[in-house]
Amino acid sequence: MSAEGTEQQTESHTVRIAAAWTLVGVPLAYGLVETLRRAANLFSG
Template sequence: MSSPARDQQPTHTPAGLIAFAWALVGVPLAYGLFQTVKTAASLFTG
């Protein structure tokens, strides 16, 4: 009896789709981190 995972062929995701997905998550994340650092810096510098 063969396992189902052994019978499946690997799929290839286009590089553009991967880049789009990273940008979709990374841009808001970077903006949020920037705002957090900016706000925290103002707390410590006065």
């Protein structure tokens, strides 16, 4: 296997990991923000 092939696989793998974390992280962050907003309303009256 050449060094170019390994480098290309690493870049592809990095892009896939970043895309997966984005797909998970964005809804997770949104849910966390909404939960904190509603909890603040609950305790503020």
